[in-house]
Amino acid sequence: MPKRVDHEERRRHIAGALLRIAEERGLQHASMREVATAAGVSLRLVQYYFHTKDELLLGALGYLAEELGERVRARLLALGGPPPPREFVAETLLAVLPLDADGVRLARTWAAFYSLVLAEPELTRHGATHPDRLEHLLATQLRAAGRPEPELAAAALLALTNGLTSSVLGGQRDGDAAVAVLRHHLDLVFGRE
Numbered sequence: 001m002p003k004r005v006d007h008e009e010r011r012r013h014i015a016g017a018l019l020r021i022a023e024e025r026g027l028q029h030a031s032m033r034e035v036a037t038a039a040g041v042s043l044r045l046v047q048y049y050f051h052t053k054d055e056l057l058l059g060a061l062g063y064l065a066e067e068l069g070e071r072v073r074a075r076l077l078a079l080g081g082p083p084p085p086r087e088f089v090a091e092t093l094l095a096v097l098p099l100d101a102d103g104v105r106l107a108r109t110w111a112a113f114y115s116l117v118l119a120e121p122e123l124t125r126h127g128a129t130h131p132d133r134l135e136h137l138l139a140t141q142l143r144a145a146g147r148p149e150p151e152l153a154a155a156a157l158l159a160l161t162n163g164l165t166s167s168v169l170g171g172q173r174d175g176d177a178a179v180a181v182l183r184h185h186l187d188l189v190f191g192r193e
Contacts, residue, residue, distance in 0.1 A: 011049050014039045015060035022060070022112035023105055028119055032056060054123060061113055065130035068106055071095045085145035086190045089138055093161045093182055096134075098168050099175040107165045134158060145190065153189055160185055 017039035021030045032053055036043040050056035075091040076083060083091065098107035117123050135154045142150035164178040173181075 007049070010041075010045075011059065012063060014041065014046055014049055015056070015063045018056060018060040019064055019109050023109040026112045027057070027116040057113075057116070057123065061130065064106070064109055064113070065133075068096070068110075068130075071102070071106070085141040086186065088141045089157065089190075090183070090186055092134075092138065092141075093157060094179065096161050096165065097175065097178055097182070098165055099179070104169070107169055111166070111169065131158065142189070147189060157185065157189065 014035065018027075018030065018035045021027070021034065021038055032046050032050070033043050035056065036046045039046070046056070050059055072092050072095040075095045076088065079087060079091065095103075096107075098104040135151075135158050138154035138157055139150040142153050147153055161182065164173075164181055167173050168175055168178050
């Protein structure tokens with residue numbers, strides 16, 4: 001009897017190999033052949049699931065966004081109930097910051113995608129909309145809190161968090177300092193607790 005193949009599991013396995021390459025050394029020169037080797041599968045199998053390198057990149061980015069979404073959900077669930085908007089925004093942005101080993105891994109991998117988009121801006125035209133969805137989620141919470149110009153405030157908070165992430169990864173500040181800067185800015189947006 002032939003073995004049943006879980007195609008979604010296989011896609012995730014191949015995309016996971018690309019994500020590991022992204023974290024370890026970036027994506028500028030990563031090839032589909034290298035991904036096949038890292039995944040322990042044939043190049044032909046990689047091409048079966050992802051017809052082009054762009055398809056592979058965007059597929060892996062989708063899985064990375066899912067992983068970040070799970071990280072955010074876990075932080076929010078740990079609060080024990082529906083959090084008020086300020087806590088929702090704070091916990092969401094804290095999930096993005098590289099404050100633990102898993103956060104560093106995720107941040108380094110996202111940074112590899114950002115670097116690739118700088119070199120190949122056409123990738124953004126193919127549907128890399130995950131940051132936009134996160135920004136919209138933040139704006140929804142800011143609107144619920146009655147904050148003025150929620151879209152601009154959400155964009156600023158996400159840009160601040162991305163900058164803090166870079167400063168932690170680059171060694172400019174540690175996680176505690178990044179959290180202090182983020183909390184200070186949340187005080188400016190929401191008022192002091």
